Amino acid sequence: MSSTIRRTLTAGLIGGAILAVAVPAMASAHVSVSPDEMSAGDHGVLTFSFAHxxxxSPTTSLTITMPEGLASVAPTMDSDWAIDxxxxxxxxxxxxxxTAVAPVPTDLRGAVSMSVGLDESTPASLTFPVIQTCVEGSTEWAQVAEDGEDPHELDSPAPVVTVGAAEAADASHAGHGDPTDTAAADGEGGTTWEPLPTVLGAAGLVTGLAALVVSVVAVRRRA
Structure with a gap:
């Protein structure tokens, strides 16, 4: 094999290795949100993170725009960030x-968080456009995938939270209402069998029968 062919193959292998590393890095280069699923009427803490x-260029600030459908928003205090x-x-x-107290280097992960509340009318998808400002330049993460489009193929996708239906009430709470509601506790009859009155009634019946027998015997003896 000639030296020219060897150099060509070597260059190709090196280039391929660089692309193999660079492509996944480029694909993961975005601002992500966790968790990315919630339920209507739910409350939780959303964390927005980045690693580039x-x-x-080091990151100096993140501006996150709130979508329609949030009932409440409360940013989390953090000594590494000033909040406006x-x-x-x-x-x-x-x-x-x-705004970062100190710029976040590109080889370190940065993260900010906020508590959010959803109501029953919150839409099925919440998009949070983010502007990432750096020491030099800025990136606007605001692209939204169309129907059938893979969001990972977008150049600058916005963080998105999927909202599911409100969780149903726990069925185990059924029937745990007022204990005096005997109709609910015991079915259609609405009556509760209590053993003590039954025992006392039976004892009284036996006592009455015994007294009757004694009286009959006494009358026969006098006769």
């Missing part, structure tokens, strides 16, 4: 900006 900057809250005309939180 803008073209390898924007509110809409309705008084609800419309956007939250987290």
């Amino acid at each position: 900057g803008c073209d390898n 809250i924007e509110r809409g005309d309705d008084g609800l939180v419309s956007a939250v900006t987290y």
